[in-house]
Amino acid sequence: MTDKDMIICRCEEVTYGELVETANEYGCNARELKLRTRAGMGYCGGRTCRNMVDAVACTVTERDSKQVTLKYQPPVRPVHFGDLGAIGHD
Amino acid sequence: MADLIIIGSGPAGLSAGITAAECGLSVLILDEYLKPGGRLLGQLYEEPGGKWWNGIEETRKLEKRAAALDLDIRLGTAVSNIEKEDGLWHVYTDRETFTAPSLLLATGAAESPVAIPGWTLPGVMSVGAAQVMTNVHRVKPGSRGVIIGVSVLSSAIAMELNIAGIDVAAIALPKMNEVNKDGANPAGVMDSLLHVSHMAPSKFVQFGSKLMQNDFMKKLGITFYPKGGVKMWGIPVMLRKAVIEICGTEQVEGVILATVTTNGQVVPGSEQRIDADFVCIAGGLYPLAELIGLTGCPFHHIDELGGYVPLHNEQMETPVDGLYVAGNITGIEGAKVAMSQGVAAALSIARNFGRQGLDDILREAVEYVGETRRKAHIQFHPEVAEGRRKMQQYWEEYEAAQERIAPEEPVVEKEVLQGV
Amino acid sequence: MTERILDHSVLGKLDTSPKVSFLFNGKEYEGIENEPIAAALLANGVRTLRRHEESGSPRGIYCNIGHCFECRVTVDGVQGMRACLTPVKDGMVVTGGGQLDAPVRDWRKNNG
Numbered sequence: 001m002t003d004k005d006m007i008i009c010r011c012e013e014v015t016y017g018e019l020v021e022t023a024n025e026y027g028c029n030a031r032e033l034k035l036r037t038r039a040g041m042g043y044c045g046g047r048t049c050r051n052m053v054d055a056v057a058c059t060v061t062e063r064d065s066k067q068v069t070l071k072y073q074p075p076v077r078p079v080h081f082g083d084l085g086a087i088g089h090d
Numbered sequence: 091m092a093d094l095i096i097i098g099s100g101p102a103g104l105s106a107g108i109t110a111a112e113c114g115l116s117v118l119i120l121d122e123y124l125k126p127g128g129r130l131l132g133q134l135y136e137e138p139g140g141k142w143w144n145g146i147e148e149t150r151k152l153e154k155r156a157a158a159l160d161l162d163i164r165l166g167t168a169v170s171n172i173e174k175e176d177g178l179w180h181v182y183t184d185r186e187t188f189t190a191p192s193l194l195l196a197t198g199a200a201e202s203p204v205a206i207p208g209w210t211l212p213g214v215m216s217v218g219a220a221q222v223m224t225n226v227h228r229v230k231p232g233s234r235g236v237i238i239g240v241s242v243l244s245s246a247i248a249m250e251l252n253i254a255g256i257d258v259a260a261i262a263l264p265k266m267n268e269v270n271k272d273g274a275n276p277a278g279v280m281d282s283l284l285h286v287s288h289m290a291p292s293k294f295v296q297f298g299s300k301l302m303q304n305d306f307m308k309k310l311g312i313t314f315y316p317k318g319g320v321k322m323w324g325i326p327v328m329l330r331k332a333v334i335e336i337c338g339t340e341q342v343e344g345v346i347l348a349t350v351t352t353n354g355q356v357v358p359g360s361e362q363r364i365d366a367d368f369v370c371i372a373g374g375l376y377p378l379a380e381l382i383g384l385t386g387c388p389f390h391h392i393d394e395l396g397g398y399v400p401l402h403n404e405q406m407e408t409p410v411d412g413l414y415v416a417g418n419i420t421g422i423e424g425a426k427v428a429m430s431q432g433v434a435a436a437l438s439i440a441r442n443f444g445r446q447g448l449d450d451i452l453r454e455a456v457e458y459v460g461e462t463r464r465k466a467h468i469q470f471h472p473e474v475a476e477g478r479r480k481m482q483q484y485w486e487e488y489e490a491a492q493e494r495i496a497p498e499e500p501v502v503e504k505e506v507l508q509g510v
Numbered sequence: 511m512t513e514r515i516l517d518h519s520v521l522g523k524l525d526t527s528p529k530v531s532f533l534f535n536g537k538e539y540e541g542i543e544n545e546p547i548a549a550a551l552l553a554n555g556v557r558t559l560r561r562h563e564e565s566g567s568p569r570g571i572y573c574n575i576g577h578c579f580e581c582r583v584t585v586d587g588v589q590g591m592r593a594c595l596t597p598v599k600d601g602m603v604v605t606g607g608g609q610l611d612a613p614v615r616d617w618r619k620n621n622g
């Protein structure tokens with residue numbers, strides 16, 4: 001296996017080649033890179049690959065040190081369909 | 091309803107819960123794991139003087155104190171979202187929704203990977219995964235492993251595997267690419283290891299201390315670094331070899347190692363295969379800030395602290411009303427620092443709750459955090475104190491700006507409410 | 511082979527009781543009650559917990575502490591449970607997901 005085919009985002013199986021090519025073609029920041037490739041949009045919410053996606057984006061853009069580059073979105077743990085409508089009781 | 095909800099029952103969360111309960115607050119601790127203790131559970135190393143730091147024992151001590159105070163700890167409870175409404179925090183879990191006026195986030199750290207072709211194969215795991223399997227669950231991750239990534243954490247865990255009777259064939263660097271840069275540079279890795287030499291095994295220190303003197307010697311050291319590695323506890327630490335591929339079809343069967351130049355470029359023709367049935371990936375730790383990222387709390391990227399860290403002060407307060415932080419969410423450090431931060435956070439919370447006479451012990455608790463840091467045996471970043479100084483400075487700048495905008499009015503609070 | 515660390519020079523002896531038996535992909539295995547499903551399976555030499563929905567590539571535990579969701583399995587009918595932090599119980603039925611059928615994959619690609 002070459003580096004190009006090496007997986008970065010394990011959930012969505014996005015490869016190193018795809019990320020580097022997309023970053024170079026569009027000169028995109030981490031957020032745009034994520035949206036274009038789906039890296040970090042899978043089951044784990046990007047906990048595993050976020051720093052690597054960030055690193056690729058940082059080769060073509062400046063890091064925003066005052067704002068998390070890949071915004072967190074709820075839910076941070078997958079919610080089962082049955083639980084979505086559940087009413088809190090406490 | 092509890093006065094305080096703590097998310098995370100690691101050393102920071104447990105210590106905070108104990109202190110808060112001692113101050114008379116009612117506390118609820120939530121954790122998704124099946125045991126309390128967080129990442130403290132897997133820790134095992136000999137401290138100077140020959141005493142063992144045994145995470146399971148340390149957790150047991152905390153658990154005992156928590157039990158004596160009747161602390162409500164709910165395990166197996168994953169928090170998926172937090173929101174503030176009408177002055178109350180709503181904490182959504184996979185079971186029910188809890189509410190409280192104060193919320194302490196002590197969610198710890200997560201591991202960052204390095205990517206190597208083949209790293210999705212079963213048998214490849216983070217180095218922390220191997221630590222937990224070995225020390226907490228007492229199952230061998232495999233019979234012969236290779237660790238990719240040379241750091242304080244990976245050397246400590248290599249030693250732990252070793253004393254559990256698990257063969258570690260080598261600790262080597264990852265192959266250099268755009269995502270593995272720092273960890274793949276032999277000279278850089280050597281330099282960072284020498285800074286934490288009090289933690290490194292004696293052999294390595296002996297080898298390294300000769301090189302500490304000046305840059306020329308350091309360069310020479312990495313140039314002539316033995317290709318077979320320098321052995322610690324019988325495990326070759328290879329700073330001039332990188333794993334370029336993990337082999338196997340259904341699971342790990344081995345790795346391909348290659349010699350690299352002093353700046354990490356693979357020397358063609360130097361590839362060699364070694365057999366292994368498991369591989370550990372060590373790419374470092376970063377603060378797990380996903381929940382606090384939902385609150386509108388400002389962040390700062392501080393390398394010395396391990397990445398993006400929520401804005402907070404030494405009393406563990408954030409700019410968001412009723413929201414506090416403690417432990418590795420504020421920066422990567424050892425468990426003792428996390429515990430001392432938990433105590434400081436709890437005292438702040440109790441004081442802000444109107445408990446009288448806490449100012450002096452809070453001040454002492456904050457000083458104790460600094461003292462614990464200075465004496466720490468494990469240091470993940472040699473300049474962590476500088477990272478802390480930067481954060482305090484950001485806090486002061488933030489406070490000054492707030493006073494200029496609108497005295498008495500918490501700006502972040504408004505943003506949070508609008509976002510809800 | 512993977513195996514249990516029964517005796518540890520610092521941590522001491524391992525208590526292996528009470529034993530439980532559970533099913534994984536239809537086969538019966540023995541574990542220690544309340545240890546994580548993933549640990550029980552690894553002690554039995556089982557590394558592969560599921561296959562990737564699209565490519566079918568085999569996956570096992572990665573982080574072992576609940577962060578990566580690589581270990582997700584169906585436990586007693588509930589999908590998406592993390593084998594690394596779900597305690598094993600006697601009589602539990604655990605299945606690891608396989609590659610999805612092509613039509614489902616295509617639907618996911620277009621709608622996911």
Ligand SMILES: Cc1cc2nc3c(=O)[nH]c(=O)nc-3n(C[C@H](O)[C@H](O)[C@H](O)COP(=O)(O)OP(=O)(O)OC[C@H]3O[C@@H](n4cnc5c(N)ncnc54)[C@H](O)[C@@H]3O)c2cc1C
Pocket residue numbers: 076077097098099100101102103120121122123127128129130132133134167168169170196197198199200201217218219221243246375378381416417418419423424425426428468576
């Ligand atoms: C894999 C790994 C290995 C480490 N090894 C060492 C070591 O050998 N030596 C050392 O000094 N330090 C080590 N550390 C650093 C370690 O983070 C600190 O020593 C210390 O444990 C930090 O304490 P804490 O309380 O901040 O967080 P943790 O101990 O990480 O505890 C955080 C707790 O929060 C829970 N949690 C997180 N998110 C949620 C959620 N959404 N819902 C519910 N619960 C949640 C977790 O399950 C966990 O139990 C390691 C860290 C990691 C990640």
Ligand code: FES
Pocket residue numbers: 570571572573574575576577578579580581582592593594595
């Ligand atoms: S192995 Fe990562 S969530 Fe279970």
